[in-house]
Amino acid sequence: MSEVTGDSTGEMLRRVGGDTPLLEVRHVVKRFGRFAANDDVSLKVMPGEIHALLGENGAGKSTLVKIIYGSLQPTAGDILWKGEPVTIASPAEARALGIGMVFQHFSLFEAMTVIENIALALPEGRVTRQLADTISRVSESYGLSLDPDAHIADLSVGERQRVEIVRCLLQNPELIIMDEPTSVLTPQEADQLFVTLRRLAAEGCAILYISHRLEEVRALCHHATIMRRAKVVAETDPATETVGTLAQLMVGNEITRVTREKGKLGPEAILIKGLTLPSQEAFGVSLQDINLSVRAGEIVAIAGIAGNGQKELFGALSGEERPERADMVIFAGEAAGRMRINERRLLGAAFVPEERLGHGAVPGLRLTENVVLTRHGTGEGIARRGFTRFGRAGRIVEKVVSLFDVRKGVVDPEARSLSGGNLQKFVVGREVQRTPKILIIAQPTWGVDAGAAAVIRQSLIDLSRQGAAILIISQDLDEIFEIADRIAVISRGQLSAAEDADTLTPEKVGLLMAGGAEKHGVAAA
Amino acid sequence: MMRLELVKRTHKSRLMSVLSPLLAVAATVVFAGVVFAAQGQNPFTGVWYFFLEPVSSLWGVEQLITKATPLIIIALGLSVCYLSNNWNIGAEGQLTIGAIVGSIPPILFPNFVNPIVLPLMLVMAMAGGALYAMIPAKLKTVFGTNEILTSLMLVYCANLFLDWMVRGPWRSPQGYNFPITIDFHEWAVLNPVSIGGVYVNLSAPIALILVAVLAVVMRSTLKGFEIRVLGQSPRAGTFAGFSNRRMTTFAFALSGALAGLAGMMVVMSEIGKLQPVISPGYGFTAIIVAFLGRLNPVGILIAGLVIASSYLGGEAIQTSLQMSSKLATVIQGVLLFFVLAADTLILYRVRIVAGREGESLHA
Numbered sequence: 001m002s003e004v005t006g007d008s009t010g011e012m013l014r015r016v017g018g019d020t021p022l023l024e025v026r027h028v029v030k031r032f033g034r035f036a037a038n039d040d041v042s043l044k045v046m047p048g049e050i051h052a053l054l055g056e057n058g059a060g061k062s063t064l065v066k067i068i069y070g071s072l073q074p075t076a077g078d079i080l081w082k083g084e085p086v087t088i089a090s091p092a093e094a095r096a097l098g099i100g101m102v103f104q105h106f107s108l109f110e111a112m113t114v115i116e117n118i119a120l121a122l123p124e125g126r127v128t129r130q131l132a133d134t135i136s137r138v139s140e141s142y143g144l145s146l147d148p149d150a151h152i153a154d155l156s157v158g159e160r161q162r163v164e165i166v167r168c169l170l171q172n173p174e175l176i177i178m179d180e181p182t183s184v185l186t187p188q189e190a191d192q193l194f195v196t197l198r199r200l201a202a203e204g205c206a207i208l209y210i211s212h213r214l215e216e217v218r219a220l221c222h223h224a225t226i227m228r229r230a231k232v233v234a235e236t237d238p239a240t241e242t243v244g245t246l247a248q249l250m251v252g253n254e255i256t257r258v259t260r261e262k263g264k265l266g267p268e269a270i271l272i273k274g275l276t277l278p279s280q281e282a283f284g285v286s287l288q289d290i291n292l293s294v295r296a297g298e299i300v301a302i303a304g305i306a307g308n309g310q311k312e313l314f315g316a317l318s319g320e321e322r323p324e325r326a327d328m329v330i331f332a333g334e335a336a337g338r339m340r341i342n343e344r345r346l347l348g349a350a351f352v353p354e355e356r357l358g359h360g361a362v363p364g365l366r367l368t369e370n371v372v373l374t375r376h377g378t379g380e381g382i383a384r385r386g387f388t389r390f391g392r393a394g395r396i397v398e399k400v401v402s403l404f405d406v407r408k409g410v411v412d413p414e415a416r417s418l419s420g421g422n423l424q425k426f427v428v429g430r431e432v433q434r435t436p437k438i439l440i441i442a443q444p445t446w447g448v449d450a451g452a453a454a455v456i457r458q459s460l461i462d463l464s465r466q467g468a469a470i471l472i473i474s475q476d477l478d479e480i481f482e483i484a485d486r487i488a489v490i491s492r493g494q495l496s497a498a499e500d501a502d503t504l505t506p507e508k509v510g511l512l513m514a515g516g517a518e519k520h521g522v523a524a525a
Numbered sequence: 526m527m528r529l530e531l532v533k534r535t536h537k538s539r540l541m542s543v544l545s546p547l548l549a550v551a552a553t554v555v556f557a558g559v560v561f562a563a564q565g566q567n568p569f570t571g572v573w574y575f576f577l578e579p580v581s582s583l584w585g586v587e588q589l590i591t592k593a594t595p596l597i598i599i600a601l602g603l604s605v606c607y608l609s610n611n612w613n614i615g616a617e618g619q620l621t622i623g624a625i626v627g628s629i630p631p632i633l634f635p636n637f638v639n640p641i642v643l644p645l646m647l648v649m650a651m652a653g654g655a656l657y658a659m660i661p662a663k664l665k666t667v668f669g670t671n672e673i674l675t676s677l678m679l680v681y682c683a684n685l686f687l688d689w690m691v692r693g694p695w696r697s698p699q700g701y702n703f704p705i706t707i708d709f710h711e712w713a714v715l716n717p718v719s720i721g722g723v724y725v726n727l728s729a730p731i732a733l734i735l736v737a738v739l740a741v742v743m744r745s746t747l748k749g750f751e752i753r754v755l756g757q758s759p760r761a762g763t764f765a766g767f768s769n770r771r772m773t774t775f776a777f778a779l780s781g782a783l784a785g786l787a788g789m790m791v792v793m794s795e796i797g798k799l800q801p802v803i804s805p806g807y808g809f810t811a812i813i814v815a816f817l818g819r820l821n822p823v824g825i826l827i828a829g830l831v832i833a834s835s836y837l838g839g840e841a842i843q844t845s846l847q848m849s850s851k852l853a854t855v856i857q858g859v860l861l862f863f864v865l866a867a868d869t870l871i872l873y874r875v876r877i878v879a880g881r882e883g884e885s886l887h888a
Contacts, residue, residue: 089530089878320763342766353764362758364537373754373765376747383747390745410536417536 020083022047022206023068023099023175028077030063037063038074039230045175050197050207052217052238054250055227056449061210062419064227065177068208069101070094100173102164102181108152115148118167139166142196154281156307165193169200176200177208180447182216189305194220212449214243215478226250247450266296269438269469270317271330275337277316277323285309285493287316287323292488292498294469296437299460300498301472301484303509309493310442310473311354317440317471318351319344331438342377348437350374352428352444354473356420360427363416367408368393370415371400371430378434400429404455421452432459439463442473457483477506531873541871546817546824548870549863550831556859566846574845575856579837587717587724591795592836594728595620595787595804597829599811601739602780604820608743610756611776615661615676616784617808618683619654623785624792625687626653628799631713632695632706642712647789654785655778657683662777666770672777680808688801695799706799715794728790733826735783740822752776784808805836813861832857 021044030038038060045051055061066072068079070088078085081097088094091101108117118135119127132148139146144162152160161181168176178197182190197207197220211217217224218238226234226249234249241249275290287309294300304310315321317329319341326335331347341351351374353359361370371393376383382392400406404425408418415423428444444460445453461483464470473490474480480487481501488498489512496512554572561571579585599616606613627650630642660679664670688704697707717724743749755762755772762769792803814832818824839853 318764340766341764351764358758359760359764362754362761364757365754369750372750373761376750377766386746386748388745388747388750414536
């Protein structure tokens with residue numbers, strides 16, 4: 001580890017790829033009004049280097065990356081590309097230089113197919129058979145299997161990310177910026193991605209890698225730059241660090257570990273009996289005979305690879321999709337299968353979907369309005385006689401903000417102006433603050449920094465110990481093992497029996513995720 | 526070399542929300558001046574006759590209110606459609622069908638002369654417009670048909686149906702073979718009443734009440750919230766327990782009803798019978814009014830007056846300067862163009878960048 005002291009930064013560390021940095025950022029400052037999002041930030045990325053950019057939400061990583069990718073202009077400072085000073089006025093110019101980016105929030109047109117989305121990003125801009133072959137070849141060789149003719153709307157989050165990565169690779173970039181690429185992947189998928197990234201690095205392509213998963217940063221990255229409060233606070237070779245020391249550099253002090261002790265179990269609050277739901281979409285997954293029970297005071301997690309029926313299961317539980325028979329989903333003893341989402345909420349259920357923007361929250365609406373979104377039908381008087389009471393919603397916003405430490409610029413901002421981690425804290429907090437009896441939550445800490453993740457996970461544990469039944473649908477095994485009492489695995493629309501978390505290992509869960517959970521069907525190989 | 530760049534704002538600019546329509550109107554006035562000059566007129570005289578002369582007399586103000594009222598009423602309904610992401614382009618047809626249905630009592634039952642006829646006609650017109658709007662709505666919710674196309678095409682069906690009705694079954698026996706129906710009786714027309722020397726009929730206060738009601742609905746009711754949420758984010762709307770299908774039905778029914786109401790009141794106040802053409806395109810112009818008014822009820826009130834004055838302006842330049850009144854249509858279109866363009870400034874700010882693409886400033 002080396003604390004930063006002026007320009008000699010990093011010289012003492014062994015770097016891959018020779019002497020001239022591929023990309024050098026010198027003393028970059030970016031101000032929004034009086035607020036400095038980047039304050040004298042310097043960074044060197046060598047060719048063929050996998051360079052981690054670490055920091056909490058709001059540390060200034062996104063701003064720095066946007067400057068490098070040309071979507072923001074620095075207030076002061078220089079950017080050098082292969083030793084030459086450059087101005088990157090737009091993402092198009094960044095791409096022309098050879099800088100590609102895979103975003104955390106995807107920029108894909110849902111109504112179009114995979115190949116059409118990719119064609120849009122290419123100079124020719126046309127869909128050809130040759131392009132389809134190239135996509136198949138590239139995606140296959142990098143282990144990112146994709147159907148070029150699938151519609152984006154029908155793809156899971158994990159599959160959409162693959163489209164983004166493949167689209168980026170087709171432009172033959174020399175530097176790829178990756179924002180939280182593994183947050184939606186299973187361990188096996190992530191390992192596959194690491195093989196891809198290492199191969200790219202070996203071919204001379206540099207990767208600027210943003211992640212909150214310190215373990216994978218240690219395993220993968222050659223070099224790490226750590227930011228805190230708009231400044232670079234350290235540079236280090238992550239392989240020589242431990243997860244603990246890295247986290248400490250990021251947060252500045254020890255992060256509070258999630259504490260968990262077994263709660264007192266109450267009656268069965270969530271009972272899923274023989275839930276079957278045919279797929280509503282062309283490439284969707286049909287749910288087949290799913291059985292699970294969650295008792296009050298207990299956290300049960302459903303692990304699984306993206307696109308194995310998680311979206312459909314969440315829809316069936318929330319009431320956005322309704323199964324054929326009412327007794328397929330039983331909440332607090334009531335057959336809820338045919339109920340609409342607000343009737344289920346009245347039974348004490350709360351829901352947090354996987355996608356924050358556009359599903360869990362309306363991007364263009366303020367936080368108070370987003371409170372009304374899910375709590376107008378819960379009998380709390382937020383809507384009365386057809387009139388909305390934004391004053392009450394505003395008080396809930398205040399409570400959620402202080403309980404979950406949601407950081408925002410103005411009193412009542414639009415949801416889209418919050419950073420990913422802060423919005424997630426808000427979306428989770430909005431439901432948890434209601435102290436629901438039943439909580440169904442998908443990907444509770446996707447793309448959220450270690451500090452915020454700890455807050456969210458602790459709040460879930462506390463809620464369950466107060467007697468709530470919590471069902472987590474997650475692809476993050478670390479998270480699952482950290483907080484779940486029992487674990488089930490979903491694979492191709494089938495669910496394995498839930499087992500005690502203490503008797504399971506990540507390896508065993510990984511095996512179930514790769515098809516071992518299926519009781520019958522095609523993957524008998 | 527300089528070039529302009531748009532940079533996304535983190536928040537909607539409140540200043541620009543207010544300023545952008547004014548910028549658009551200003552740009553339109555300049556554009557109109559250029560067009561007048563190109564037509565060999567003094568641009569200032571042209572701008573005077575087009576924009577100001579029509580409202581310089583009491584009679585002009587009455588005309589303005591008469592023209593603005595149907596535009597405002599229709600645009601209010603359309604704003605609910607557009608806010609909820611339902612693209613009803615067929616208000617003109619719903620207006621026509623509404624007027625036909627509402628005209629059943631005075632035409633088929635001319636001896637039923639009674640104060641009840643007036644409200645009955647208005648209610649029937651609203652029902653007729655709403656039912657006609659149900660066709661594109663149901664086609665959308667059941668078959669996923671594009672409502673822009675279906676609602677637009679149904680306009681022509683409605684207008685041809687009216688044409689056939691007044692030439693065929695409903696043609697007045699006393700009409701010297703003109704394609705008109707019999708004159709409506711005294712309880713089937715709206716008579717103007719003097720308010721401070723300005724003569725207006727019942728439709729103007731109805732428009733004002735509708736503006737106020739919709740403003741309250743959009744601002745502080747759950748229905749208004751539902752409209753906005755479903756328009757911005759259908760998936761989040763479903764998550765909130767709202768139904769996209771029911772909203773489509775609701776929005777089309779409401780806008781159809783208001784178009785029918787407006788059409789009926791135009792017929793009851795200005796014509797007093799049915800004839801092949803009852804509207805100078807109010808249903809289409811109301812689309813411009815809705816957007817010019819930022820889909821906001823009070824904005825629509827103002828926009829309706831602005832657009833109505835352009836109708837009068839078109840007539841004024843025709844009589845005073847012998848220019849084509851088609852120029853009014855051009856100016857309306859240009860106004861909508863500038864409004865939509867200026868709206869960009871609410872979410873983006875303009876940055877002037879020196880230097881060409883790829884070149885470096887720091888070199």
